Amino acid sequence: MSEFDTLGLKPKLNDALRSANLKTPTPIQAKAVPLALAGHDVLGLAQTGTGKTLAFGLPLVDHLLDMPDRPAAKTAKALILAPTRELVNQIADNLRTLTGKTNLRVTVVVGGQSINKQIHQLQRGTDILVATPGRLIDLMDRRAVLLSEVRHLVLDEADQMLDMGFIHALRKIAPKLGTPRQTMLFSATMPKQMEDLSKAYLTNPKKVQVAPPGKAADKVTQSVHHLASKAEKPGKLREILSKDMDALTLVFSRTKHGAEKLMKGLVADGYNAASIHGNKSQGQRDRAIKAFRDGTITVLVATDVAARGIDIPGVAYVINYDLPEVADNYVHRIGRTARAGREGEAIAFCAPDELDLLWQIEKVMKMTVPVASGVAPSEPVARKTNTRGRGRGPAKATRPEGAKAKPNSNRRRRRRSGGGGQQAA
Known part of the structure; x- marks a missing residue:
């Protein structure tokens, strides 16, 4: 008998876990899965490599097995947001291990791939939509996806989404989701912004923490x-x-x-x-x-x-x-x-x-x-600065990779001379 059998999962999921040779839940899975199965919003804090995907994936699939109706065109029953294409694909692969012998459909939408193909895939609807925020916004703008049927929201690696500037996309996505819904937020760290994010999107969440934020794996x-x-x-x-x-x-x-x-x-x-x-x-x-x-x-x-x-x-x-x-x-x-x-x-x-x-x-x-x-100097050498700033820091502030540039509101300026009131192109 597997230790997963004690968590209260459906037999189909326990069979899938045994087929994948998964026998013992990790600490984050053992603590988060029963709470999520009970319907609670969950705030999970754990370092990378601790099994967070199954911690939200197992209860999510379990809940969806109780919703056998096929999703309507362009809709999704559950939405998982992650900051990078690689992480989205990794999550989807893990979920397909659980859904392989069910009728549940997992669909991926990320940037860097044909948006027309993704629009076609979404035409028939999906049970679980795994997405990067930027591409999801593009599909919403084209009315290729409707989120009003989403009853489960997962924010994975939420702190990195904040670092990469996706908070504005999240604020655009969240109001389109269905209610009531269960929300699970998983992160490796808990900065002040993350506390604000959890208060905004989670309702009376159960907090699960298995390692102090900022702690590396023991090995x-x-x-x-x-x-x-x-x-x-x-x-x-x-x-x-x-x-x-x-x-x-x-x-x-x-x-x-x-x-x-x-x-x-x-x-x-x-x-x-x-x-x-x-x-x-x-x-x-x-x-x-x-x-x-x-x-x-x-x-x-x-x-x-x-x-x-x-x-x-x-x-x-x-x-x-x-x-x-x-x-x-x-x-x-x-x-x-x-x-x-x-x-x-x-x-x-x-x-x-x-x-x-x-x-x-x-x-x-x-x-x-x-x-x-080597030997560390007693004081750090000042990092290169630009002529407009002082102190240490990079010469030029750059946006995080993966985040979209903000529109330049000063792009059109009046010419100082010879323009007669004309604006620069």
Whole structure:
């Protein structure tokens, strides 16, 4: 008898879990599933790699099995929002493991794929719609999807959705959903904005927390290499990669341009490397992740857009080639290793002008990252600034990858001379 059998799930779901060789629920699943089955709104806090997808997926599918009627055209019974294409596809794959022997339909809509094909798929309606907020808004604007029948809403990795600027999309989506409904919100961290979000969209939620926010998985071994300059990073990376050429290694770069440049340099030096970032098409990203999972590619260079969208148990190393601007993202990055009970290693590079970022990470983690090599300067070197600002920080504020640019209200300005009141084009 499986321990899942004690959670009160329907026999079909228990059979699906046994077929997938899943016997013991993780702590977040054991705590969240009974509450969600009872109909409560759930606020779940747990680090990456702890099984949050089944924590909301199991009760969601269980409830939908009690709603056997086919969905009407263009409608959905349940909506799951996630911040990245990779995470949406991962969630859908996990749900199909549960719904394979049922009549429930799972539909995915993400950017980077044919919107006309997605419109066609939605024509017949779906039971579970898994979507990125941006593409869902596009489909709503085209009246290709109606959300008034949605009775279950899941916000997965909600803190990253906030980081990526999707809060405005959520405010546009939420009023279109049906009521009453059950809402489940899952996140790895609980910043102030997340508290506000939970108060706005959840009703008397049951809070489930299985690990303190900002805590890495217990089986992740962490270390940092202090470098004299950024110019030392390429050599140090190759030194580490050459020690275990067959290991799956995920390397994080801060920018899309940096990730692509780093990948091309590695390929030129004979490494089996690929990259995924916001400038890659969905097909390119899917092929790169598949090759990485299969072991055809052993080094995957990524930006934070992929930090929570890769669920590959075999990742042995995560290398923070560039430290993240947002300290919480460090936790999400290193959560790509030591998954499914395995051990993993997280290695960080820290140039002098990144020392302040390391200090922020250690504050969030409530620990000092062990030093593998080098000596940290006593004070961080000031990071490059532009001529209009002071203090540390990037030279130019950039929007998070994946978020849409805001319209420029000052694009049309009156010319100061020679225009006679005309406006600039």
